[in-house]
Amino acid sequence: MKVPIIYFSSSGNTKYVCQVVAKGLNSMDLETELIPLRGIKKHPSRIKDAALFGIGAPIYGANFTPNMIQWMKQLPRVNDDKKFFLIDTCSGLSGVALLKARTILTQKGYKCVGGLELISPTRDSVFWTGFYDYISWNEDEIKRAYNFGRLVAKNYWAGKEKFIKSFRVMPFGRILTKLFTYVERPFFKLATKLMAIDHSKCKRCKLCESLCPMEAINVKQDIYFHPEKCMLCFKCMRNCPEGALYLKIYPKAKFFKGPFQIKGYIEPEKLNFRKVE
Ligand SMILES: Cc1cc2nc3c(=O)[nH]c(=O)nc-3n(C[C@H](O)[C@H](O)[C@H](O)COP(=O)(O)O)c2cc1C
Ligand code: SF4
Ligand code: SF4
Structure with a gap:
């Protein structure tokens, strides 16, 4: 049996953690398959047939991503035993996001x-402004x-x-999550006003359109941005090869590209921890 792990990750941290958990499951003889969220939408049967599956997402506004x-x-x-x-x-402000997602x-x-739940090493994966020499995940985390993956597999077999x-609920977490649920939309609405397009730089390659998880960008003869759909994941800005998408307040921002770009990053394949029971 393959255990699908469906994930969304904009700057790479959640993907990395999902890979490590998968490695833990593999070490206990459970095969895994990491599937980006957009992939599972095209092939829903991959979780329909699975007795066990995982879901990985960053925290936005003290909730799992929209x-x-x-x-x-x-x-x-x-009705079956799924x-x-x-x-x-997250950056440490997750409220009760995990419990809320569980209830769904x-x-x-x-x-x-x-x-x-793991706190990303940068505490701010939005920008990488060049203040850091290098960023890497804390090995204990x-x-x-890894051990979480092993334990899930162990319980599965038993x-x-x-x-x-394997997470802590922060004090006033419930209030924080509730508060964010109310302010999230108005906040995103305001924040997305900061996104800007340099139409002269855009080559209409449609990469941003294909990467956007919310269908908030359409590229035809021109490029159209729908702020009401945007969840501010920065995936479009991070990946535009022409630098045509930017923030009005911070046009020179270097967008953080996740642990894959960073010195100190340990390939999940190279992790070789002693067995922990
Ligand atoms: C729009 C936006 C909202 C965020 N909101 C929160 C938040 O409410 N609480 C928090 O702890 N982290 C928040 N973060 C930080 C991300 O959860 C964190 O950087 C995460 O590790 C990013 O995952 P990724 O690298 O897989 O994309 C937010 C990030 C973005 C881009
Ligand atoms: S990725 Fe950049 S260049 Fe390509 S269509 Fe989008 S904005 Fe234009
Ligand atoms: S428009 Fe850009 S920032 Fe907004 S959801 Fe799409 S990819 Fe993310």
Whole structure:
């Protein structure tokens, strides 16, 4: 059986953590398949057939990202014994995001077997302004992710349904998440006004359109941006080869491109921890 792990990641941290968790599962004889969210939308049967699956997302506005929440909400109800685990990365202000995301699926009959949250090393994956010499994940944190994967697999083989809690709920977390739920839309609406397009630089290559998880960009003869759909993930700005997308307040921002670009990054394949039971 393959365990699909469906993830969204803009600056690479969540993807990296999902890879490490997958490595933990693999070490306990569970095969895994990492599937970007846009991929699973095209092939929904990959989770339909799985007895266990994982979901990984960054925290935006003290909640799982809007695209992941939308996808989770449209999943069908189940009556069989379908298990899932949740992974998120954040800057330390996650409120009760993980518990809230868990409820979306448990209400539909899925059984949650674990939740893992890691704080990204930069604490700010939005920009990489050049202040840092290098950024890397703390090795102990990565071990925690690896061991989480091992424990999920161990319980799976033992037929145990115990919830593995590898995250902390911050004080006033519930209030924070609720507050963000109310201010999120107006905040994004305001913030997306800061996004700007340099029409003279744009080569109409459509890369931004194909990468945007919210269908907030259309490229035809010209490029059209729909701020009401945007969740400010910066994926378009990070990847535009012409530098045609930028922020009005900070046109010279270097967008942080995730751990893959950074000195000190350990390839998940090269992680070789001693076995931890
Ligand atoms: C629009 C936006 C909103 C965010 N909101 C929060 C937040 O409310 N709480 C938090 O702890 N981190 C927040 N973050 C930080 C991300 O959760 C964090 O950097 C995460 O590791 C990014 O994951 P990725 O590298 O996989 O994209 C936010 C980031 C962005 C871009
Ligand atoms: S990725 Fe950049 S150059 Fe390509 S269509 Fe988008 S804005 Fe234009
Ligand atoms: S328009 Fe850009 S920042 Fe907004 S959701 Fe799409 S890719 Fe992300």
